Amino acid sequence: MTRKKGLRAFSKNELLEELARRHADEVYRDDMTMSEMELAVEKLKGDSGDPGIEALLRRMKPEKPTGKACPKCGKRIPVKVRDRERTVRSLAGPVTFKRNYHYCDECKCGFYPVDRLLNLPEEGELTSEMEKRVLDFAINDVYGECAARWNLHYQEPISENLLRRVIARVGAQCEAADQVQLQQELKPGEGVAEVLVVEADGSLLPIRGPEPWKEAKVGVVYRHDTERNEPIEGRARYVAVVNGLGEFAPVLEDALHVEKINEVPLVVWVGDGAPCNWTLADQLAPDAVQILDWHHAVQHAVDCGKILLGEESPWLPLWQKRAETLLSEGPGAAIAELMECIPEVEKRRRDRADALQALDDLVRYYRTNERRMNYRLLREEGLPIGSGAVESAHRHVLQTRMKRAGQRWSLRNARRMARLRAAYRTAGALAFYDAIRRAHRSPPQRRATPDADRNGFHYARQGRRDIDRCARAAS
Known part of the structure; x- marks a missing residue:
């Protein structure tokens, strides 16, 4: 008579085969579809997981009632x-x-x-x-x-x-979490970039309460390949804050700190022409090459053309093409040709004041940003002249989740979701959760004071007035 073997005498594969055989005997029927078979096996896997976890926990040594080190100060606590x-x-x-x-x-x-x-x-x-x-x-x-x-x-x-x-x-x-530590965990730095591009812009998000819209600032920092004139794949870093520049500036600076901006040979800052963008660039990257976004420069010319020629004028495409040609040569050529339009505009009897004002505004805009509009040289050097990276970031970082039909966010939830979306796009789906937890548990890093790095510039982290204003604007 054959003696029965104990369960320990069977191999793991033999036990699994026996379990699968018994399960098949229990659930199989002649008219089963493949989907039903798959779902039955999935249910078996779920049912067998609970005792598996409990068995693993039982293997742990019993916890002794002794003092343990505090995770913050390190002292033994009873x-x-x-x-x-x-x-x-x-x-x-x-x-x-x-x-x-x-x-x-x-x-x-x-x-x-x-x-x-x-x-x-x-x-x-x-x-x-x-x-x-x-x-x-x-x-x-x-x-x-x-x-x-x-x-x-x-x-x-x-x-x-x-x-x-x-x-x-x-x-x-x-x-x-400490934002420097968070950025390092999300995407660890890999040496010093040859060319680092920085872009920042704002857009509005729907908010519940007396203020129906709130501006969200998004910044993107990426490494650029000048030979191919395109971003290096997988090296973009995003930050997002639902608040003003007082809170956004230190978060963006921490991202630049992780990219070792002080050691980068060439930093490029592309902006849409808003004065706050250039102020931020002067403060965070005083040695950066500032570039006015090409499409904004052309759009300002088109807006002026609509006033001079009319909204439905068939000459508008020709006006835009001429503006693009002149801007490609340099802002000086565009300004000179605009000045030649003034005598013709002064001959008008109607809407002369509006036309002169439009020309004056466009010339002032180009003169203010003249040093940022050398597009021919920038193209020859393989540098970006458009802020499309941050424009698309607003869509795929924030708006794809936070600006859907009928959505209204509480301010606190909007702030948290914006931070999470930026972290998600920086690290990717597999890494960002663990990166946030590690950064949250890590102690804050010591860093050089901005006075040493940024020519004495102060923002919300140092200035009490800005801290109070940001606290009032935050939830």
């Missing part, structure tokens, strides 16, 4: 409460375990060593892997659609409120 239960939702199902709670009176910080050992989020009901996946859904689609799409991929459903809580929790960590 146990305050023993054996607190926590239930979290994992990819394999819910799991419950016990751990000890410590509280540091000096740092006013409570912590669970087992949570940190397991790399669990400090708050919430999800494991890191679950939270990472929930965040990926919530950051790319509206919450109602996310909850429905989640059911297509996973057996356990999630609610819209869970998606909101994850965004709020991780978004707060992204805001609170």
Whole structure:
């Protein structure tokens, strides 16, 4: 008589084959489709995951009720409460375990060593892997659609409120983290760039409350290949702030600090002509080559032509083509030809004042930005002359998620989502969640004072007035 073997005598493959055979005997029927077979196997995998997680947790050594190092100050802190239960939702199902709670009176910080050992989020009901996946859904689609799409991929459903809580929790960590550390974690620096391009611009987002629209500032920093006259793929870095320049400037400077802007041989700052852009460029990159966006320069000429020739004039395309030709030669040629138009405009009986004002505004605009409009030389050097990178960044970083039909954001949620979207586009879907958590846990980095690097320029981090103004504008 053959003696039965114990389970330990079977190999892992033999056990899996037996489990698969028994499952097939249980669920198979003659008219099963491939989809039904796949779903049955997925359910089997989900059912077997829960005991697997519990078995792994049982292998951990019991936590001793001894003092543990505070994550902030490093001092050994005794146990305050023993054996607190926590239930979290994992990819394999819910799991419950016990751990000890410590509280540091000096740092006013409570912590669970087992949570940190397991790399669990400090708050919430999800494991890191679950939270990472929930965040990926919530950051790319509206919450109602996310909850429905989640059911297509996973057996356990999630609610819209869970998606909101994850965004709020991780978004707060992204805001609170040291921004230099965050940028290094999102996209570690790889040496010094030969050419670094900086672009910044603003757009409006719909906000709930008495102020229906709020400006969001977006900055993009990327490395440029002058030989091919195009950005180097995968080296773009994005920052986004729903507030004014007082808060945006230090965040952008931290991104430039990670790119080692002080060591870059050539920095290019492309702007749309707004005076605040050039002020920001003078403060953050005083040695940068400033370039007026080509399309804005041409558009100003077209706007002037509409006043001189009329909105529906058939000569407008010719006017635009002539403006492009003159701007390609240099701003001086365009200004000289515009000045020649003045005697003809003065002969008008009607709308003479408006026409002269339009010419005066265009000439003033070109003279103000004359040193930023040497497009022929810039093209020969393989440098960008358009701000298309930041224009498209507003669409694919912010507006694709935050400016959909009927959306209205609370200011606090808009600020957090903007930070998360910028981090997402910088690091990519696989890396950005872990990068935010590492930056949030890391201590702030010491850096040189702006007085040494930026010729004494002050912004919100140093100036009390700006800090107070930003605090009032923030949620």
